[in-house]
Amino acid sequence: MTIGxxxxxxxVPKFYVDMAKLAEARNVEPNKFLIGIxxxxxxVSPVSQDIVSMGANAAKNIVTEEDKKQISMVIVATESAIDSAKASAVQIHNLLGIQPFARCFEMKEACYAATPAIQLAKDYLANRPNEKVLVIASDTARYGLNSGGxxxxxxxxxxxxxxxxxRILAFNDDAVAxxxxxxxxxxxxxxxxPLVDGALSKDAYIRSFQQSWTEYAKRTNKTLADFASLCFHVPFTKMGKKALDSILTDEISDETKERLTEGYEAATYYNRYVGNIYTGSLYLSLISLLETRTFEAGQSIGLFSYGSGSVGEFFSGTLVAGYQDALNIDGHKALLNNRTELSVADYESYFARFDNLEFNHDIELADEQNAIFYLNEINDNIRHYNTLN
Known part of the structure; x- marks a missing residue:
């Protein structure tokens, strides 16, 4: 029996800001953003894209009519909750038209929550061979204009x-948290x-990785040579690289070092053009890895999940034969390539409208080419969603 x-x-929303231009506007050397982090x-998210609409948009193309009948659990992992009681999973369940007899709930532990959601789904499905679980990680990472973050x-x-x-990745029974x-x-x-201690955050991330990896290796008797590649939680692309470098010691062969380093670059390619998406960052990295490099069936991929506060977890999965056929490479490239660049001034106006819940659909939905869900309005603290195209 395999589950995965x-x-x-x-x-991702259709808008982005160029980091070199943002650096110049902040009187920062551009390479501090382009290379340093x-x-x-x-x-950049408009008001019309919150965790519900983005989560539904991420799921809509992989949920078939048959899936809607078989999904018996929907879990949303987020640290950008829009309600302290009502779960975003309930709203996404409704937007997608999933059968009503399903458990729907939200999970939180900073950027880590999607990983225990997956582990819970795996355990839940163990005795339910005809059911499916939809796990969604959806977030808007915001630190404020002109802030360090x-x-x-x-x-x-x-x-x-x-x-x-x-069809893509079978989970192994080896997770260490x-x-x-x-x-x-x-x-x-x-x-x-959020409140952030930047230096402590970097150190805590690396320590969490080293501790979970060391214990994982001890329990499983595996080494880095056993992995075709590794994926990391990626708040920014240099963060995971620091953690990886910390265990590429002199005892590791040059071939393994080269393979894992090249794999890391492939695994963070999409993240470099998206930024931090909190709970989804590790899994965006996994998509990036599988869509920019070629692997053989049966090879192992190691994954490190981290959530500040803190919980880290190292686990692995085995690639399934024909996994490439289940990927959406062309669709993902089109999604990233067809976005609209915002000037720094426009980015700042979008940011302010998001904070103030000031809708401007005439601007933010103009020229939208994708069939998407979006937040249309908020009345009496009730969010109303529509579909476009």
Whole structure:
């Protein structure tokens, strides 16, 4: 019996800002953004795209009519919750038209939550061979204009169909989690933006990776040579690279170092043009890896998930024969290539409208070519969604 990712897709809003231009506007040397943190573009979310609409947009192309009958659980992982009680999964369940007898709920632990959602789905499906679980990671990463975290913002969602006999990646029974109480990044109730200790966050991330990897290797007797590639949570592309480099010691062969380093670059290609999407960042990296490099069936991919506060987890999956046929490479390239660049001034106006919930569909939905869900209006604190095209 195998359980894993049968389908995977992502969605990002149609707007982005060029990081070099943002750096110049902030009187920062552009290479600090382009090379120092490793980001080229950053997705910008209009008011009309929140975690519900982005999550539904990420899932709509992988949920067939038959799937709607078989999905018995919908889990949304987010740290950008729009309600302290009502789960976004309930709204996404409605937008997608999934059968009514399904469990729907939301999970939170900073950027980590999509991983326990997957592990829960895996355990849930163990005795349910004819059912499926839809896991969605959807977030808008926001730190504020002119803030230290501004260049590590972004927006987007990743949707994964977890099933028996998956077509893409079969999960192995080898996950190791590591928990440590750290105030490296947190957002107290009522705060619009998170509080961040940048230096501590970097150190906590790397320590979490080293601890979970060391324990994983001890329990499984595996080494880095056993993996075709590794994927990391990617708040910015240089973060995971620092963690990877920390374990590429002199004892590791040059062939393994080269393979994993090249794999890391492939695994962060999409992230470089999207930015930080919190809970979905690891899984956007997985999509990027599988769509920019070629692997053989049976090869292992290692994954490191991290959520500030903090919980880290290292686990792995085995690639399934023909996995490439289940990917949407052309669709993803079109999604990224057909976005609209915003000037820094326009980006700032979009940012302010998002914070103030000021809708401007005439501007933000103009020339939209994709059939998408979007947030149309908010009346009496009730969100109303529409479809476009």
């Amino acid at each position: 990712i049968d389908q995977i897709d992502f969605y 490793g980001q080229t573009e950053m997705s 501004e260049p590590t913002q972004g927006a987007g969602a990743v949707a994964m169909m977890i099933t028996h006999n998956p 590591y928990t440590e109480d750290v105030y490296d990044f947190w957002r107290p109730t009522g705060h619009s933006y």
